[in-house]
Amino acid sequence: MPYQKSDGPTIVVALGGNALGNTPEEQAELVKETARNIIDLAETGANVVVTHGNGPQVGMINDAFALASSQLGSKVPAMPFPECGAMSQGYIGYQLSQALLNELKARDIMRSTANIVTQTVVDAADPAFEKPTKPVGPFMTEEEARAQAEKKGWTVKEDSGRGWRRVVPSPLPRRIVEFDAVRDLSDAGYVVVCAGGGGVPVVEENGAYRGVAAVIDKDRSAAMLAAEFQADMLIILTAVEKVCINFGTPQQEALSVMTPEQAKAYIVEGQFAPGSMLPKIEACLSFVERCPTGKALVTSLECAAAGLRGETGTVITAR
Numbered sequence: 001m002p003y004q005k006s007d008g009p010t011i012v013v014a015l016g017g018n019a020l021g022n023t024p025e026e027q028a029e030l031v032k033e034t035a036r037n038i039i040d041l042a043e044t045g046a047n048v049v050v051t052h053g054n055g056p057q058v059g060m061i062n063d064a065f066a067l068a069s070s071q072l073g074s075k076v077p078a079m080p081f082p083e084c085g086a087m088s089q090g091y092i093g094y095q096l097s098q099a100l101l102n103e104l105k106a107r108d109i110m111r112s113t114a115n116i117v118t119q120t121v122v123d124a125a126d127p128a129f130e131k132p133t134k135p136v137g138p139f140m141t142e143e144e145a146r147a148q149a150e151k152k153g154w155t156v157k158e159d160s161g162r163g164w165r166r167v168v169p170s171p172l173p174r175r176i177v178e179f180d181a182v183r184d185l186s187d188a189g190y191v192v193v194c195a196g197g198g199g200v201p202v203v204e205e206n207g208a209y210r211g212v213a214a215v216i217d218k219d220r221s222a223a224m225l226a227a228e229f230q231a232d233m234l235i236i237l238t239a240v241e242k243v244c245i246n247f248g249t250p251q252q253e254a255l256s257v258m259t260p261e262q263a264k265a266y267i268v269e270g271q272f273a274p275g276s277m278l279p280k281i282e283a284c285l286s287f288v289e290r291c292p293t294g295k296a297l298v299t300s301l302e303c304a305a306a307g308l309r310g311e312t313g314t315v316i317t318a319r
């Protein structure tokens with residue numbers, strides 16, 4: 001029986017790291033809860049398109065191949081970074097779309113899922129290639145990180161007060177290559193998982209695509225995807241229920257709503273940490289600027305359905 005697109009709103013959901021965990025076993029468990037929260041949205045009648053991060057996973061895959069290759073030589077080839085990105089999309093997308101499908105079946109909802117390994121076009125001249133900023137792989141102590149940097153030529157940085165990590169370039173997304181396929185599947189009623197890890201970054205040369213070693217910010221790709229869809233809503237799910245000002249201080253104040261102008265003023269004040277909340281707010285701004293009738297919501301996974309009902313989370317909207 002063909003699946004049916006619902007008459008409800010189109011929602012693009014971006015999943016943060018806490019929705020996925022760090023090991024295959026942890027991830028398989030966590031995505032069950034993640035799937036319940038996403039299918040809660042679909043059950044309200046929304047057409048849901050899901051994207052997810054891949055920083056820890058793409059680093060893990062890249063490290064594993066580098067180690068195996070150094071120990072086993074030509075039996076295990078060194079794996080290029082774009083291929084590692086594609087593997088992370090397959091690995092996460094497999095577990096996530098399976099959990100979503102199981103949840104749809106458990107609720108007798110006549111819809112299915114599709115996971116698309118997605119490429120995202122970036123600009124070869126993007127200055128981000130000269131200045132790595134995107135954390136990948138596990139957290140390390142400063143000492144471990146500096147030793148790895150010395151040994152492997154990595155760039156390492158402190159990540160938002162949480163420890164040290166390897167960082168790789170993070171160019172801006174320009175276009176999602178498989179967008180038409182994603183839209184067709186969504187129009188046919190599938191819950192689509194796509195643009196994982198922001199999409200495998202590719203550059204276009206003489207009419208052909210070529211993968212490049214980088215990791216795109218998934219919130220930025222989610223915003224672009226939502227704008228291309230002319231979605232009603234972009235939902236960014238992370239570890240906090242609401243965006244705050246004076247975050248982490250005794251004066252901390254949770255925000256329920258921001259206009260784009262207020263959000264820009266808070267950015268100038270430095271209220272959102274670079275590398276964590278700032279790219280999310282910038283992604284929300286870019287979505288509402290391209291879709292003035294759309295709403296961007298930042299909240300936690302557990303609060304997704306309540307956020308959709310307008311009961312919690314931080315909404316950024318020009319309306």
Ligand SMILES: Nc1ncnc2c1ncn2[C@@H]1O[C@H](COP(=O)(O)OP(=O)(O)O)[C@@H](O)[C@H]1O
Nearest residue numbers: 016017238239240243244247271272273276277
């Ligand atoms: N102003 C802020 N308001 C709320 N959270 C903030 C703020 N600034 C920084 N953060 C931190 O940003 C985190 C979200 O960023 P991050 O963990 O990188 O996202 P992801 O869920 O995509 O992995 C929150 O869990 C919080 O610790």
Ligand SMILES: NC(=O)OP(=O)(O)O
Nearest residue numbers: 053054055197217218
């Ligand atoms: N690609 C990306 O943004 O991954 P993380 O969310 O894991 O940083």
